[in-house]
Amino acid sequence: MSLIATEKVPDALGHFGEYGGRYVPETLMHPLQELEQEYLRAQRDPEFQREFEYYLREFCGRPTPLYFAERLTRELGGAKIYLKREDLLHTGAHKINNSIGQILLARRMGKTRIIAETGAGQHGVATATVAAMFGLKCVIYMGAVDCERQALNVYRMKMLGAEVVSVKAGQQTLKEAINEAMRDWVTNVRSTHYILGTAYGAHPYPLMVRNFQRVIGDEARRQIQEKEGRLPNLLVACVGGGSNAIGLFYPFLNDDSVRMVGVEAGGEGITAGRHAARFQGGSLGVLQGTRSYLLQDEFGQVQLTHSVSAGLDYAAVGPEHAWLRDHGRAEYTYATDDKALAAFTRLARLEGIIPALESSHAIAEVIQRAPKMDPSDLIIVNLSGRGDKDVAQVATKLSLTMPV
Numbered sequence: 001m002s003l004i005a006t007e008k009v010p011d012a013l014g015h016f017g018e019y020g021g022r023y024v025p026e027t028l029m030h031p032l033q034e035l036e037q038e039y040l041r042a043q044r045d046p047e048f049q050r051e052f053e054y055y056l057r058e059f060c061g062r063p064t065p066l067y068f069a070e071r072l073t074r075e076l077g078g079a080k081i082y083l084k085r086e087d088l089l090h091t092g093a094h095k096i097n098n099s100i101g102q103i104l105l106a107r108r109m110g111k112t113r114i115i116a117e118t119g120a121g122q123h124g125v126a127t128a129t130v131a132a133m134f135g136l137k138c139v140i141y142m143g144a145v146d147c148e149r150q151a152l153n154v155y156r157m158k159m160l161g162a163e164v165v166s167v168k169a170g171q172q173t174l175k176e177a178i179n180e181a182m183r184d185w186v187t188n189v190r191s192t193h194y195i196l197g198t199a200y201g202a203h204p205y206p207l208m209v210r211n212f213q214r215v216i217g218d219e220a221r222r223q224i225q226e227k228e229g230r231l232p233n234l235l236v237a238c239v240g241g242g243s244n245a246i247g248l249f250y251p252f253l254n255d256d257s258v259r260m261v262g263v264e265a266g267g268e269g270i271t272a273g274r275h276a277a278r279f280q281g282g283s284l285g286v287l288q289g290t291r292s293y294l295l296q297d298e299f300g301q302v303q304l305t306h307s308v309s310a311g312l313d314y315a316a317v318g319p320e321h322a323w324l325r326d327h328g329r330a331e332y333t334y335a336t337d338d339k340a341l342a343a344f345t346r347l348a349r350l351e352g353i354i355p356a357l358e359s360s361h362a363i364a365e366v367i368q369r370a371p372k373m374d375p376s377d378l379i380i381v382n383l384s385g386r387g388d389k390d391v392a393q394v395a396t397k398l399s400l401t402m403p404v
């Protein structure tokens with residue numbers, strides 16, 4: 001495995017090697033430049049950093065514990081497994097770290113209206129929450145299919161005072177929701193900030209979201225040193241757009257003893273249209289503002305995707321992950337729906353923790369790997385969210401496939 005020059009990416013134009021950049025209509029170039037400048041100023045401003053840390057601590061509940069999963073470790077009989085408990089954050093997932101950071105920026109820029117896209121609804125809930133907290137108007141775009149499978153989160157957003165727009169175009173999931181959000185942004189850019197929910201999209205979003213999420217890895221690094229007096233051997237996280245994974249990985253990139261693996265959604269297996277594992281069936285392409293690995297057909301048309309978890313069900317992956325993979329710094333694999341469901345149940349019953357279906361993909365990989373590792377090895381797996389939003393869906397699935 002090779003060490004890489006992490007401080008050189010992204011470059012001033014947002015490129016991670018051949019990935020990333022800014023592929024948007026002309027009307028969005030200026031707002032993105034404005035956002036970039038404001039973000040770079042804020043990043044250097046101790047007052048902004050203090051404010052960010054204040055809300056993460058007092059409102060979101062950071063730091064989150066790094067919890068030793070004793071029974072899971074014993075049952076798997078290999079490496080010692082620690083869970084980074086992002087599921088314990090306010091609103092139930094890591095998304096709120098980024099939403100807090102971006103709404104603070106929006107206020108600095110004098111914006112009065114917030115928009116966002118959402119897949120599983122976790123980013124929509126996090127954004128509706130911070131908009132309510134600061135008294136800003138909020139509109140959330142969500143695919144009609146996702147509205148149905150994540151009805152609980154739709155109600156939560158509405159109760160927080162947000163308007164939820166159910167998007168009926170195309171596959172009616174995350175990609176279409178992002179299209180609508182971008183359309184809104186082009187029209188209302190003077191008053192509106194678009195809080196994008198993952199390490200994806202046009203520059204500066206992948207950089208900015210990664211930096212708002214790196215608190216996960218910064219804390220985990222400190223916590224494992226305190227508990228074990230050394231660094232972990234392996235980091236594991238699920239990868240949708242890639243924000244929880246890059247948040248965990250980033251502070252460890254220069255530690256060459258630490259391996260990292262990102263887990264994509266294998267859906268029903270790697271057949272076109274039945275999964276969302278971009279590194280399995282994908283190729284280089286441009287989608288929604290950035291250049292990265294993308295599930296597309298021979299004509300460059302975006303392919304259908306499928307995953308049991310709405311939060312991983314997207315045709316492209318964040319550009320920094322494509323770059324890390326090219327350099328062999330992180331590896332990427334997938335877990336199928338069935339493996340994720342089995343991991344969901346196993347963690348619930350062994351540890352008393354119901355994970356999000358997204359996070360269950362990471363747990364599934366740990367279940368594969370831990371037994372093959374040495375008991376002196378340490379794994380940190382990012383528990384990106386809790387599974388309350390998924391219980392109705394899982395109950396239906398389980399009664400179809402196995403007696404409970």
Ligand SMILES: *Cc1c(COP(=O)(O)O)cnc(C)c1O
Nearest residue numbers: 122240241242243244311358385
């Ligand atoms: C949104 C979400 C994900 C996937 O998004 P990333 O940007 O890849 O982290 C993973 N887990 C949970 C709980 C989510 O809500």
